[in-house]
Amino acid sequence: MSEWQPSALQQERLAYRRRRTVRSGVIAAVSTVVLVGLLVVGVGSTPGWPRVRETFFDVERGWEALPVVAQGLWLNVRVMLVCAVLIVVLGLTLAILRTLRGPIFFPLRIFAAAYTDIFRGLPLLLVIFLLGFGVPALQLRGLPNQAVIWGGAALVLTYSSYVAEVFRAGIESIHPSQRAAARSLGLSHRQTLRFVVLPQAVRRVLPPLLNDFVSLQKDSGLIAVLGVIDAIRAAQLETAEDFNFTPYVVAGILFVALTIPLTRLTDWVARRQGWYGGGGGPV
Amino acid sequence: MTLLSLRGVRKTYGANVVLDNFDLDVEAGQCVVLIGASGSGKSTLLRCVNLLETVDDGVIELDGEDITDPRADADRIRSGIGIVFQSYNLFPHLSVLDNVTLAPIRVHGVPKAEARSRALAMLDRVGLADKATARPDNLSGGQQQRAAIARALVNNPKLMLLDEVTSALDPELVGEVLDLLRELKSDGITMLICTHEMTFARQVADQVCFLDQGRLLESGPPSQVLGQPREPRTQEFLSRIINAGRL
Numbered sequence: 229m230s231e232w233q234p235s236a237l238q239q240e241r242l243a244y245r246r247r248r249t250v251r252s253g254v255i256a257a258v259s260t261v262v263l264v265g266l267l268v269v270g271v272g273s274t275p276g277w278p279r280v281r282e283t284f285f286d287v288e289r290g291w292e293a294l295p296v297v298a299q300g301l302w303l304n305v306r307v308m309l310v311c312a313v314l315i316v317v318l319g320l321t322l323a324i325l326r327t328l329r330g331p332i333f334f335p336l337r338i339f340a341a342a343y344t345d346i347f348r349g350l351p352l353l354l355v356i357f358l359l360g361f362g363v364p365a366l367q368l369r370g371l372p373n374q375a376v377i378w379g380g381a382a383l384v385l386t387y388s389s390y391v392a393e394v395f396r397a398g399i400e401s402i403h404p405s406q407r408a409a410a411r412s413l414g415l416s417h418r419q420t421l422r423f424v425v426l427p428q429a430v431r432r433v434l435p436p437l438l439n440d441f442v443s444l445q446k447d448s449g450l451i452a453v454l455g456v457i458d459a460i461r462a463a464q465l466e467t468a469e470d471f472n473f474t475p476y477v478v479a480g481i482l483f484v485a486l487t488i489p490l491t492r493l494t495d496w497v498a499r500r501q502g503w504y505g506g507g508g509g510p511v
Numbered sequence: 512m513t514l515l516s517l518r519g520v521r522k523t524y525g526a527n528v529v530l531d532n533f534d535l536d537v538e539a540g541q542c543v544v545l546i547g548a549s550g551s552g553k554s555t556l557l558r559c560v561n562l563l564e565t566v567d568d569g570v571i572e573l574d575g576e577d578i579t580d581p582r583a584d585a586d587r588i589r590s591g592i593g594i595v596f597q598s599y600n601l602f603p604h605l606s607v608l609d610n611v612t613l614a615p616i617r618v619h620g621v622p623k624a625e626a627r628s629r630a631l632a633m634l635d636r637v638g639l640a641d642k643a644t645a646r647p648d649n650l651s652g653g654q655q656q657r658a659a660i661a662r663a664l665v666n667n668p669k670l671m672l673l674d675e676v677t678s679a680l681d682p683e684l685v686g687e688v689l690d691l692l693r694e695l696k697s698d699g700i701t702m703l704i705c706t707h708e709m710t711f712a713r714q715v716a717d718q719v720c721f722l723d724q725g726r727l728l729e730s731g732p733p734s735q736v737l738g739q740p741r742e743p744r745t746q747e748f749l750s751r752i753i754n755a756g757r758l
Contacts, residue, residue, distance in 0.1 A: 405596065405598060405600045406600060406602065408563050408596070408600065409596065409600035409601075409602070410602075410613075411563065411586075411589060412561050412563060412589055412592070412593075412594045412663075413589070413590065413613065413614035413618060413662070413663075413666065414586050414587065414589045414590025414591075414614055414618040414619075414666070415586070415613070415614065415617060415618055416586050419617050419618070423613060423617060424602055424613075427604045427605075428602075428603065428604050431604065
């Protein structure tokens with residue numbers, strides 16, 4: 229078998245494609261430089277810019293605030309991790325409750341439906357206020373009264389209702405023929421759910437699920453309203469000293485830096501799902 | 512000995528009567544082939560026998576037990592019947608081996624090591640020993656269908672139900688599945704088969720049943736039903752099949 233050599237026609241095509249690629253790169257670079265230049269010039273030439281730069285983008289002040297804000301962020305991270313575990317457990321339980329058949333489970337189905345309806349509708353901030361200020365005010369013995377716990381509880385209650393719906397959508401997306409195959413082998417309803425439906429459903433909803441956790445990561449900053457010293461609150465305290473808002477910008481940058489890896493992970497998982505074939509095909 | 516017996520079975524979807532006063536007996540070790548146009552009730556019949564559908568009237572007895580009794584334990588009854596579907600319905604998240612061992616381990620309580628060796632033996636029998644660790648997605652249609660047959664057979668079912676198991680296959684893959692079914696027939700496995708493969712039906716069937724609009728219109732040995740059909744509708748159906756080049 230002789231070594232394949234591209235024909236003259238093919239070589240000409242390849243050369244043309246290479247030229248196009250170079251041209252596209254040049255156009256992209258020029259348009260980016262022009263746009264960024266316009267933005268810099270545009271914003272920089274506004275009359276208030278020197279003042280804004282001083283109050284929001286003071287590099288020295290930013291460095292100064294960084295350790296305190298980062299320490300606050302560590303609390304956000306811990307709250308987020310603990311809440312994420314509880315949210316998955318509670319969300320999955322709610323989703324399974326809604327799929328149960330049989331009259332004995334009627335109250336549980338109704339409970340799960342009402343729960344998701346209510347907590348998906350209630351603004352998160354309201355739930356945080358209700359739990360964070362309302363529950364400790366009851367002065368019940370034995371209940372913790374740290375704001376961080378009640379703030380975390382509000383996150384869990386709200387997010388588990390979203391996550392429950394994501395799981396339920398996944399469960400319902402599994403084709404009935406999969407259940408039929410499992411039941412025909414003698415697997416019970418529960419075994420079918422456990423070994424056939426859930427493993428496929430969870431794989432399929434992983435990208436939207438991770439999306440919810442990206443969102444949770446930044447919403448964990450809302451517990452600052454209860455006075456918990458997280459990244460946002462730490463920035464607020466810093467700001468209160470000299471009315472320089474740079475610490476807020478620092479907190480914002482840290483939150484973005486934290487969510488970017490998770491966002492990339494979500495993209496990667498979603499691409500892998502496409503490769504895996506979830507969502508398509510007769511099954 | 513009569514293994515499966517249907518008496519006056521009726522099944523409707525709304526106003527659509529899919530099975531109408533249906534009677535059928537399947538003797539142990541027999542191979543009964545159901546033929547008929549799409550919508551004549553063949554698949555519904557199999558789904559009713561496997562309790563994937565609830566009958567609206569009549570009695571289905573398996574081994575003398577009324578399985579249509581709502582008090583019957585449906586999971587236990589299903590575990591004694593193997594069904595193979597037109598579109599395979601393998602579990603895509605499990606390897607071929609795990610597809611086959613799922614029911615033995617979870618339903619029949621077979622220890623894992625034994626279930627594994629039994630499954631490997633069964634995969635060897637259907638010619639898929641080298642595909643045990645593969646995912647169903649990476650198999651050809653014929654291989655997937657043979658894996659599905661292995662998944663049903665590994666539980667030693669009293670009865671095998673096969674629902675147009677070659678209809679979704681490319682023509683050149685049909686042969687490998689039909690060859691496997693011929694082997695099962697010679698092993699004496701009781702089978703109830705829906706198919707459009709008339710040549711195959713003629714070779715393996717002990718009894719051919721022609722269904723028309725939910726009724727059993729004609730049944731008997733293949734030479735009679737496929738060779739000299741009595742009913743005009745059977746003749747019409749077969750002539751259409753012949754015209755389509757399937758017989």
